[in-house]
Amino acid sequence: MAKIYYDGDADLNLLKGKQVAVIGYGSQGHAHALNLRDSGIDVVVGLYEGSRSWKRAEEDGLKVTTVEKAVSEADVVMMLIPDTVQPSVYRKYVHEGLEEGNMLMFAHGFNIHYGQIIPPSYVDVTMVAPKSPGHIVRRMYQEGKGVPALVAVHQDYSGKALDLALAYAKGIGCTRAGVIETTFREETETDLFGEQVDLCGGVAELIKATFETLVEAGYQPEVAYFEALHELKLIVDLIYEGGIYAMWYSVSDTAKYGGMTRGRRVINESVREEMRKILKEIQTGEFAREWILENMAGRPSYSKLLEMEKNHPIEEVGKRLRKMMPWLKGIDLE
Numbered sequence: 413m414a415k416i417y418y419d420g421d422a423d424l425n426l427l428k429g430k431q432v433a434v435i436g437y438g439s440q441g442h443a444h445a446l447n448l449r450d451s452g453i454d455v456v457v458g459l460y461e462g463s464r465s466w467k468r469a470e471e472d473g474l475k476v477t478t479v480e481k482a483v484s485e486a487d488v489v490m491m492l493i494p495d496t497v498q499p500s501v502y503r504k505y506v507h508e509g510l511e512e513g514n515m516l517m518f519a520h521g522f523n524i525h526y527g528q529i530i531p532p533s534y535v536d537v538t539m540v541a542p543k544s545p546g547h548i549v550r551r552m553y554q555e556g557k558g559v560p561a562l563v564a565v566h567q568d569y570s571g572k573a574l575d576l577a578l579a580y581a582k583g584i585g586c587t588r589a590g591v592i593e594t595t596f597r598e599e600t601e602t603d604l605f606g607e608q609v610d611l612c613g614g615v616a617e618l619i620k621a622t623f624e625t626l627v628e629a630g631y632q633p634e635v636a637y638f639e640a641l642h643e644l645k646l647i648v649d650l651i652y653e654g655g656i657y658a659m660w661y662s663v664s665d666t667a668k669y670g671g672m673t674r675g676r677r678v679i680n681e682s683v684r685e686e687m688r689k690i691l692k693e694i695q696t697g698e699f700a701r702e703w704i705l706e707n708m709a710g711r712p713s714y715s716k717l718l719e720m721e722k723n724h725p726i727e728e729v730g731k732r733l734r735k736m737m738p739w740l741k742g743i744d745l746e
């Protein structure tokens with residue numbers, strides 16, 4: 413049974429009097445920095461000169477400085493810049509600034525697990541990985557709620573690494589929902605797998621395939637959008653709040669029978685076989701090698717694929733229909 417920590421298991425006072433440097437102010441960075449600040453923790457944001465985020469962080473009332481300076485003044489350094497730039501930024505601006513007894517933190521284990529960052533022996537190395545997009549980490553904290561997270565210790569120099577990491581998790585609101593103790597390997601491999609076959613990749617392909625099949629068959633794109641995408645959120649909310657069975661309980665008998673008999677024809681044995689292959693690519697480092705090389709080559713495939721996603725017909729239909737629902741918060745895509 414997993415060890416799960418909640419608010420009562422974490423002592424925020426362990427972070428009081430310490431300075432936390434949040435490197436990066438993007439999806440996770442802005443959420444962690446603002447949540448920690450609102451939890452009474454001394455936070456400084458580390459960015460590069462000319463960063464688009466610099467002004468935004470200052471407007472949010474945070475102290476901002478260069479990565480190098482933030483690290484040199486900090487007791488805790490949380491790396492919240494893209495995984496692909498972390499190794500070079502770490503080598504140039506972080507490694508030298510780490511002092512004995514500092515804690516180096518991550519929100520995803522990729523660079524430690526695949527050996528892209530090798531921290532010095534005299535620091536704690538931990539991870540607090542929210543199981544949520546950063547914007548929701550912030551939104552839930554502001555609503556007095558929290559998102560669950562994973563916590564892991566890669567290196568425990570101080571003997572108190574886990575307690576300090578849990579204090580951090582409490583500072584960003586995650587112990588309100590539960591923080592499961594894991595390892596860098598388990599977090600990295602399960603996170604990569606989930607975002608590839610389910611959360612992002614799998615769901616996006618399922619939605620687009622459903623939409624395209626209906627539109628190709630001559631149905632109105634708006635109807636296809638509501639069926640394939642909009643209603644999915646409502647169904648997933650049921651699953652999120654009560655489990656898959658609660659969703660079955662709530663939908664009609666016709667949807668139950670059709671879903672239970674046809675769903676397994678869509679996610680069939682060959683799909684499951686492909687999932688196992690994808691997991692193997694993650695476990696052997698094949699995916700990591702491909703992603704590192706893609707970045708070294710200037711992201712040719714990444715950029716093309718992202719452009720195709722942005723220009724998919726469902727985006728135009730969705731934008732038009734969502735305009736009619738001003739209560740949909742969305743996120744700032746700038």
Ligand SMILES: NC(=O)C1=CN([C@@H]2O[C@H](COP(=O)(O)OP(=O)(O)OC[C@H]3O[C@@H](n4cnc5c(N)ncnc54)[C@H](OP(=O)(O)O)[C@@H]3O)[C@@H](O)[C@H]2O)C=CC1
Nearest residue numbers: 436437438439440460463464465492493494519520545546
């Ligand atoms: N996105 C998510 O919801 C989740 C992410 N994670 C993990 O959190 C970490 C951060 O991811 P995420 O928040 O998505 O990252 P983002 O892509 O949102 O980070 C962008 C931020 O990093 C800054 N940045 C980019 N390059 C550099 C650089 N060379 N030096 C300093 N700052 C730089 C950007 O500045 P500028 O604005 O100027 O470009 C911006 O402030 C990753 O390890 C990721 O795996 C974990 C869980 C969920």
Ligand SMILES: CC(=O)[C@](C)(O)C(=O)O
Nearest residue numbers: 542543544545603607611
């Ligand atoms: C939100 C999350 O944890 C993801 C999808 O794995 C990620 O953005 O890295």
